[in-house]
Amino acid sequence: MDFNLTEEQQMLQDMLSRLVRDHYSFEKRMSHYASQEGYSTAFWQQLAEQGLTGVPIDEAYGGFGGGGVENMLLMKELGRGLCLEPVLASQIFAAGLLQQLGNKEQKEKILPLVASGELKLAAALTETNSHYSLQHVACRARQQGDTWFLSGQKSVVVGGASADLLLVSARTAGEQGDPEGISLFLVEPWAKGVTRNAYPCIDGPRACDLLLDEVMVGRGGVLGKPGQVFTTLQYQQERAAAAACAEALGSMEEAFTLTLDYLKTRQQFGQPIGKFQALQHRMADMRGELELATSMTLLAASLADHPPSDERSRKLAASRFIITRAARFIAEQAIQLHGGIGMTWEYALAHHAKRLVMLSHHLGDEDTHLQRFADLLKAS
The missing domain is CATH 1.20.140.10 (Butyryl-CoA Dehydrogenase, subunit A, domain 3)
Structure with missing residues (x-):
């Protein structure tokens, strides 16, 4: 197996290394941690301007089209600098869900904004006592015509405090613990019925807990086939x-x-x-x-x-x-x-x-x- 980086990958690594070294000192990191946002909006803008927020996003939507190795290079350098920006939560995890489950209209509307850094995502999948199990979903979604109504709670949504759009898992069939019957919805954090309680985590990044009270989601806010996203x-x-x-x-x-x-x-x-x-x-x-x-x-x-x-x-x-x-x-x-x-x-x-x-x-x-x-x- 060839472990050597391609010329393009080496350039990506060198760019990230210089950017973190020159603009993300430990002292600056502590200042960002204490700020209202909990991360550096200026550094996020630098990542966006150099196309780094688009590394995990498909080229068809304005991204770099990177895969596992490119994501590795990106996160390794950010880890070295203890960077607080929600790259893993938004650009890799949540955007990956959207790329795999979204329909053509959803992807064309949202992913270019994610790639450019204008819009941040977060995946709200965990709940109290779920203990890392994605199938232990108690949050419920009931359908009425073309509209879904979500009710329940989500815990420790990393990156959720700064997200512009949330990807929320909810049960549309079955009982808690069943892998079948779980659906994924696009929820705006300022929508009626959404309460977002944000807090800093002990290691730096910010998270939030979500309370959903009959939150309305239209047909265009459903990702993938209802009940079949586990x-x-x-x-x-x-x-x-x-x-x-x-x-x-x-x-x-x-x-x-x-x-x-x-x-x-x-x-x-x-x-x-x-x-x-x-x-x-x-x-x-x-x-x-x-x-x-x-x-x-x-x-x-x-x-x-x-x-x-x-x-x-x-x-x-x-x-x-x-x-x-x-x-x-x-x-x-x-x-x-x-x-x-x-x-x-x-x-x-x-x-x-x-x-x-x-x-x-x-x-x-x-x-x-x-x-x-x-x-x-x-x-x-």
């Missing part, structure tokens, strides 16, 4: 999870570099602490986990856009499990090797550690992916 939700969540692996990898690499630099400069007993053999062994363990995570991120990126299959899902679950474990290990070891300074709010490492821990729970935690891998292994 497999697409699962497929696109796996694509988003592969991109989240890349974000975690970028953050892990930066945490490793910060730790190595610290061991080279921190003096104790008249010499850098990096000369102590016990600490060298711990850095070697971190490096081993980082190399394994790099390999599995490449695997996830190469599989992300493959057609749905148990084999694809099984390998993606394995990748996510290994990267989740590596992320937690590197975060914990980096804190231990730094000592107290590693936990200070003013130091970037503490924020990388928090982000890595929270990414290990985003779109499924370690146990969830291990169980899915085991179930698919038995099925084969």
